[in-house]
Amino acid sequence: MKIRVFIVDDHYMVVEGIRSLLQTEQDIEWTGHAMNAASCLAFLQQQLPDVILMDINLPDKSGIDLCKEVKENYPSVFILGLSTFNQQSFVHKMMDNGASGYVLKNATQSELMEAIQAVAKGKTFLSDEVASSLNESKASQPVVTRREKEVLELISEGLTNSEIAEKLFVSVSTVDTHRKNLLSKLEAKNTADLVRLAIRHHLISAHK
Amino acid sequence: MKIRVFIVDDHYMVVEGIRSLLQTEQDIEWTGHAMNAASCLAFLQQQLPDVILMDINLPDKSGIDLCKEVKENYPSVFILGLSTFNQQSFVHKMMDNGASGYVLKNATQSELMEAIQAVAKGKTFLSDEVASSLNESKASQPVVTRREKEVLELISEGLTNSEIAEKLFVSVSTVDTHRKNLLSKLEAKNTADLVRLAIRHHLISAHK
DNA sequence: ATAAAAATCACTAAAAAAGGGGAGGAGAAG
DNA sequence: CTTCTCCTCCCCTTTTTTAGTGATTTTTAT
Numbered sequence A, B: 001m002k003i004r005v006f007i008v009d010d011h012y013m014v015v016e017g018i019r020s021l022l023q024t025e026q027d028i029e030w031t032g033h034a035m036n037a038a039s040c041l042a043f044l045q046q047q048l049p050d051v052i053l054m055d056i057n058l059p060d061k062s063g064i065d066l067c068k069e070v071k072e073n074y075p076s077v078f079i080l081g082l083s084t085f086n087q088q089s090f091v092h093k094m095m096d097n098g099a100s101g102y103v104l105k106n107a108t109q110s111e112l113m114e115a116i117q118a119v120a121k122g123k124t125f126l127s128d129e130v131a132s133s134l135n136e137s138k139a140s141q142p143v144v145t146r147r148e149k150e151v152l153e154l155i156s157e158g159l160t161n162s163e164i165a166e167k168l169f170v171s172v173s174t175v176d177t178h179r180k181n182l183l184s185k186l187e188a189k190n191t192a193d194l195v196r197l198a199i200r201h202h203l204i205s206a207h208k
Numbered sequence C: 001a002t003a004a005a006a007a008t009c010a011c012t013a014a015a016a017a018a019g020g021g022g023a024g025g026a027g028a029a030g
Numbered sequence D: 001c002t003t004c005t006c007c008t009c010c011c012c013t014t015t016t017t018t019a020g021t022g023a024t025t026t027t028t029a030t
Helices: A012-023 A037-046 A063-073 A088-096 A109-120 A128-140 A146-156 A161-168 A172-185 A191-200 B012-023 B037-046 B063-073 B088-096 B109-120 B128-140 B146-156 B161-168 B172-185 B191-200
Strands: A003-008 A028-034 A051-055 A078-083 A101-104 B003-008 B028-034 B051-055 B078-083 B101-104
Touching: A003 A012, A003 A037, A003 A109, A012 A028, A012 A109, A012 B012, A028 A037, A037 A063, A051 A063, A051 A109, A063 A078, A063 A088, A078 A088, A078 A109, A088 A101, A101 A109, A146 A161, A146 A172, A146 A191, A146 B191, A161 A172, A172 A191, A191 B146, A191 B191, B003 B012, B003 B037, B003 B109, B012 B028, B012 B109, B028 B037, B037 B063, B051 B063, B051 B109, B063 B078, B063 B088, B078 B088, B078 B109, B088 B101, B101 B109, B146 B161, B146 B172, B146 B191, B161 B172, B172 B191
Parallel strands: A003 A028, A003 A051, A051 A078, A078 A101, B003 B028, B003 B051, B051 B078, B078 B101
Antiparallel strands: none
């Protein structure tokens, strides 16, 4: 019984590379690929693969959202996250949304095969590199609350405490407290440092 | 006369993908690949390809540095930059260091072939997407001076004006002036906004 | 139900940033 | 030689942030 594999990735070269890697494998059946989330969903209405290799970065929606959507509609399909970088937050979100594993794009053929086979059996698979950095990061990962994150975002957009207070319908003192807690939680020296660290930890994004 | 192509990329899947894309091309000769800068340089001591496809992100050194090094020692080799993202600063630096072109990893087979053939003839090739965003960005790209950038970096690390002044052996007033100019040049509302915009424009990096 | 975590608000004082102005010297480019 | 940019420095005032300490009310989880 072959494992039917489908790929969602907008990088032509990666799709080709995986196809070529899997071509030689006896127990893999290539069912096709999609370059975006929409055509992936369209494909799934026609037929269901056993495993989907899913890139995190897609043009129309994030792999994280797509993962959730696919799992909700087709819980029997196993999803293997695929990405160039090893970002804890992404790995976490993918796994939270039902992915069974996460592989980096610099994986070897054997690592990829191992991952696909594990996932197809319902097991969990993380690249060694991913797994180890996931452990490391647990301690250093700053935990901010919902509200703190909201405030953090507004701070990074250049709003002052009073402007934030107005926007969130709370008093300036409250915003000030959140700000203090953020500074302390991220061990930031001041606002500038806070913004940089927040971006580094992917709590906020520098881009839009 | 076939074009001899060599690839430097640490992503196995991408290497495989390109190999498979080029396999069918008659006038391309695949001379091999390297997964890092060191083995690329080692290879070049043995034989010289016509074109090197070079990833920007390599484990041991950046493609930008490698590009410079290769061009200094083997000026006859043409280099085609390769990257997942379309970042003006990277494109610029690659071209400054002697690259003949820049292609995104979501390029199609025909686009890649077009690029290789153009570059092998000594022409310049940029992906449409890259070229257009390069033009767009010229206007919006904030121009900061050497000194301003130094100050910007220290600000983002959480130093106050007086600490920066001490570090740079200038008066606080000077640092303050630079700061004001930065705020005005980046159209930032305040320091938080400044740091975010600076990271967005790749004037500084959030990571280390 | 109850304990823990999160969100809310307040007061004080010192430090830093922001906003406005002006001004001189060095070096490059015309 | 003049113009222009960059780097340098200073004044003033107002706004904002930072730091410290303390407290009440919701929410959330067990």
